[in-house]
Amino acid sequence: MDKEPDVLDAVISNPDTFGARKLRIPFTTEEYWDCECEEDYIRSRFDRKCPKCGARHEDQPDSRVVEVLSAGLTMNNLECIVI
Ligand SMILES: [Zn+2]
Secondary structure, eight states, X not given: OOOOOSEEEEEEEETXXXXXXXXXXXXXXXXXXXXXXXXSOEXXXXXXXXXXXXXXXXXXXXXXXXXXXXXXXXOSOOOOEEO
């Protein structure tokens, strides 16, 4: 498998400020991690272990930012770089 990119380029449109901006968004976030459940596999970094599948945080990868956002979860420290 190809190595995943570290960052994700995205264009967001914010009409209240400067119009469309191109942003560089980190590809993964340390605030969440993926457990091995089929559904609802995004776990908070404060969860050391998934109560359902038993996956442990230290053994599992960081969650992808796009998946965290599309699950409706929030991030405290999402740093976007305007490019
Ligand atoms: Zn799980």
